[in-house]
Amino acid sequence: xxxxxxxxxxxxxxxxxxxxxxxxxxxxxxxxxxxxxxxxxxxxxxxxxxxxxxxxxxxxxxxxxxxxxxxxxxxxxxxxxxxxxxxxxxxxxxxxxxxxxxxxxxxxxxxxxxxxxxxxxxxxxxxxxxxxxxxxxxxxxxxxxxxxxxxxxxxxxxxxxxxxxxxxxxxxxxxxxxxxxxxxxxxxxxxxxxxxxxxxxxxxxxxxxxxxxxxxxxxxxxxxxxxxxxxxxxxxxxxxxxxxxxxxxxxxxxxxxxxxxxxxxxxxxxxxxxxxxxxxxxxxxxxxxxxxxxxxxxxxxxxxxxxxxxxxxxxxxxxxxxxxxxxxx
Numbered sequence: 001x002x003x004x005x006x007x008x009x010x011x012x013x014x015x016x017x018x019x020x021x022x023x024x025x026x027x028x029x030x031x032x033x034x035x036x037x038x039x040x041x042x043x044x045x046x047x048x049x050x051x052x053x054x055x056x057x058x059x060x061x062x063x064x065x066x067x068x069x070x071x072x073x074x075x076x077x078x079x080x081x082x083x084x085x086x087x088x089x090x091x092x093x094x095x096x097x098x099x100x101x102x103x104x105x106x107x108x109x110x111x112x113x114x115x116x117x118x119x120x121x122x123x124x125x126x127x128x129x130x131x132x133x134x135x136x137x138x139x140x141x142x143x144x145x146x147x148x149x150x151x152x153x154x155x156x157x158x159x160x161x162x163x164x165x166x167x168x169x170x171x172x173x174x175x176x177x178x179x180x181x182x183x184x185x186x187x188x189x190x191x192x193x194x195x196x197x198x199x200x201x202x203x204x205x206x207x208x209x210x211x212x213x214x215x216x217x218x219x220x221x222x223x224x225x226x227x228x229x230x231x232x233x234x235x236x237x238x239x240x241x242x243x244x245x246x247x248x249x250x251x252x253x254x255x256x257x258x259x260x261x262x263x264x265x266x267x268x269x270x271x272x273x274x275x276x277x278x279x280x281x282x283x284x285x286x287x288x289x290x291x292x293x294x295x296x297x298x299x300x301x302x303x304x305x306x307x308x309x310x311x312x313x314x315x316x317x318x319x320x321x322x323x324x325x326x327x328x329x
Contacts, residue, residue, distance in 0.1 A: 038290065041133040042304070045155075045209070045287075045294045049302035051129050052156060052207050055095035056088075056185075057300050065193040066206075067091035069158040069186030069257030070112075070240040077189070078107025085240035086112035087256035088158050088186050089130060096129045112238035112255075119147035122238060130154040130237065134288040135211035141227045143236045151236035153228055155211035158186030158257035162315035163282065168322045169315050172259060175251030178274025178281035181259040182247025183319040185298050188254045189246040194298075197320035201298035203328075204320040208258070209293040212286035214275055215267055226277045231258045233279030254281045260318040264293055265307040303328065 010018075059067050066088075071077040073085035086105070090112060093102035101121050109115055124140060132155035140150040161181025162169045173180040185192050185206040197204050214229035226234045232255065233239060239255035261274060261282040274282030285305075287293035292306040298320065305314070305328060316324040 045132040049296040053296040053300035055092040058095040065191045068190045072241045072244045073108045081108040083242045084110045084113035112240040116147045119149040123149040132211035137228045154237040157210045157231045159184040160187035160257045160259045162318040163261045173248040173251045177253045180250045188241040188250040204298040205295045205317045206298040207296040208285040209287045231283045
């Protein structure tokens with residue numbers, strides 16, 4: 001070999017330049033990767049909503065009505081024995097592959113709140129269909145009121161109807177926990193069926209997303225010490241209604257369902273009537289999906305609604321019989 005040949009190598013400057021180029025490429029690609037991941041999570045959430053729609057329709061096929069949004073333990077939802085029965089998420093368990101839990105459920109003696117046997121069935125049980133993969137909510141919450149059970153925090157809420165200060169959305173009950181409507185699909189002690197929804201099932205929202213949760217006006221958790229401010233409240237996804245009254249006569253908390261009053265992803269709130277931590281009846285729909293949330297319509301379809309959806313249009317879509325057919329496209 002020639003005595004003038006020598007080993008070639010990168011200089012330090014060249015290595016730094018290559019590293020810098022790789023860093024720039026990674027920075028350029030990262031948003032695309034994150035967008036692809038979020039698209040996959042949103043698709044999974046949309047599929048969850050589709051499965052919930054099918055489950056609610058299967059319940060309707062069996063009982064000729066949808067389940068109550070939340071119910072007291074009373075006929076036809078259970079044994080007339082007390083308050084704080086079960087939510088719609090309990091009544092559709094057989095249709096989300098949880099028949100074993102449903103078959104053991106005892107619909108009496110505060111079935112969705114403090115019934116020790118029922119609460120033991122939910123302890124640390126995670127039902128994938130009830131959780132949006134984009135949610136920021138913890139997997140479980142120590143619902144000490146619920147016989148010490150660690151219940152999962154779910155991402156979806158039943159739509160009880162709509163409220164505003166003007167007609168046709170002001171025919172609601174009013175109490176210290178906000179406004180309660182009876183014009184949606186899933187309200188307190190409801191027995192809605194297809195024929196009740198005179199605006200049409202394809203125009204009526206049945207389930208909405210609450211995979212994000214309320215903070216105060218400074219984007220801090222609302223005082224009270226609870227993990228997340230959703231319509232599930234601190235008492236769990238099984239929690240029902242506190243008394244046998246229905247609709248506008250019902251002024252107590254409506255756990256696991258909401259009467260829509262605010263726009264989608266309206267998050268900064270104070271701890272006031274309708275948006276309290278335990279729990280308000282008017283907690284908004286929200287999600288971590290960019291610029292909107294997923295909903296399930298009463299015809300069983302699911303769709304994405306933009307945060308910019310006009311509030312009046314949203315209220316009409318949450319009411320099944322306000323006489324207005326809206327275009328959500």
